Amino acid sequence: MNKTTNSGERIARITSKLTEFRVEGILFFDMKNIRYLTGFTGSDGALLIGEKGNVLLVDGRYVTQAKQEVSECDIIEYTDKLARLALLISEYNMKVVGFESSALVYDTYLKLNNRLNNVTLEPLSEEINAIRAIKDTQEIDCIRKAATIASQALQFIMNDIQPGISERDIALMLESKMKELGGETLSFETIVASGNNSALPHAKPGSRKIENGDFVVIDYGTVYQGYHSDETCTVVVGSVTQKQREIYQIVKDAHDRALDAVKEGISCREIDRIARDHIGKAGLEQYFSHGTGHGVGLEIHETPAISAKSDDYLTAGMIITIEPGVYIPDLWGIRVEDMMVVESDGCEILSTVPKHLQIT
């Protein structure tokens, strides 16, 4: 196993913010955040980053693995996580400790709080998410690799999307191919939605068999070294009607316009507005029932949110999706999604399947 070479740098970014956040240290329980900061890939543990030291706490299962994976923290074995954390905070004589309020469940907060005397637990949420939203080169490389694996897998099976094959079989072929090409696991449960199922933005692949003239929405991704990819292609099978062409083009243009606007400094709300206005001009706004995109990284949904209510702004190094869609109840739906790295004056698109209307 490789130690995360950027662990020291990432921890330093957190440490440099402690004064601004008005805390003496920050507790991490979210395993994705712990992996990001330390390189530890286990399924349970806790991390304290603070002025007095950086400590990874793990249970007996993970001591050997933590020693292999982590170089920038002391490692402590616990039998009772919250008791050991409370002791550590007391040993370090800390009075104000930040925690990930968007990851810690209320119950754990309550139990930890009950164990602490004269210590304030300070909720931090956007602050921590904002740090992880901006990816370093090592992270961008992992996501580029995940996106490439996924796109290649879909292109490999594209010609098999023919009348008679079931949604589930398409998903299975795609997933096997992604694994074969080096994908670790799925980014999320693959969506393959055909015919009137495609009118459900998040349909699960079922036994429905593809028919001539179907739209097939395929929303899929894989994971490489913990980092996710996300892409959606909508293809049409056999023959295509004028109406299908028209609405596909509206969604595709909404996608292209939003994508053209992506660069450092623009508000996420503005990106959403550009896509939504284009679909709205065609009188279809009511059928675009979700946000335009989201950040992607160690989790499939991360900061920033690209929606009408978002307060986020794009920064170079963010990895985001642009994914407008139109879903006409009981008829069919279309979604077109790419994933990209935000740059100072534009973006680099990571998903590689062409987004013109493909007829299989």
Added chain:
Amino acid sequence: MNKTTNSGERIARITSKLTEFRVEGILFFDMKNIRYLTGFTGSDGALLIGEKGNVLLVDGRYVTQAKQEVSECDIIEYTDKLARLALLISEYNMKVVGFESSALVYDTYLKLNNRLNNVTLEPLSEEINAIRAIKDTQEIDCIRKAATIASQALQFIMNDIQPGISERDIALMLESKMKELGGETLSFETIVASGNNSALPHAKPGSRKIENGDFVVIDYGTVYQGYHSDETCTVVVGSVTQKQREIYQIVKDAHDRALDAVKEGISCREIDRIARDHIGKAGLEQYFSHGTGHGVGLEIHETPAISAKSDDYLTAGMIITIEPGVYIPDLWGIRVEDMMVVESDGCEILSTVPKHLQIT
């Protein structure tokens, strides 16, 4: 999509507890709990079960799907989940509302609490988990099916576990076979740990190639209609030493003794003690670095916990694992795990791969 036939019965179980829990209703945010209670399989939403009515709140993506899947609740569409929930609680004039404190993150709790006037949010955790721990027939059938698919898949690929094949390739073959046999997704990331990797209880499958004399620990499972399976087999490849045989037998006997003790009414701590004492008698207790088992259902880890610190007792209808292990650092490890339904005077084992030492 099929409506969950037991939705009404499960909601009634919650409603019948409101007085005991001293609340007028309970809010659910955990999508597994919402699926359990309503049959809704979407990825976002909220549910209020209360004296004044049962309401599922979903965003625009999920209205059509919710109407197809849910029959026992009113369905309300929201654009802002917490705002709509606060309005509903106010419309119903509720004063004390329970919530799942082991599922709701602190941040959401805080935001919801800030929107409510003169309403007490009452944390409920064990209370709700205890209800879901006892499975009805429909749930047991799903888990039995998941376990059968998984065990059949492993037995199908068992003879391919030979020198030269990599851990990752074994995982890939197993996962493909589980999907082919009807598994929806993986219960968790498959563990295939060979040789000295098997000394890490939660190693990820890597590029290491199997060698003659290796122990290979395979911890794996699949999902059927949302329900998980969990089983671990440790096989030895080619030749086996006397020491390997001896320690395998100790782990197997610890597993068998714990399993023999499983029945309604016994404390989970006692089950753990039986397995731990047997391993301890051989002087290996320090190498058994995790609990003896856990509940399984819509999540891979549910109530009850079977560990030295558990306060849980077994009840008929619980589905649990028994999975003692011994891990000798830098050498190798062994884990033997079955999954079973607790019955009034014993249990029914659901995982079907034989647990004697198999030499491939």
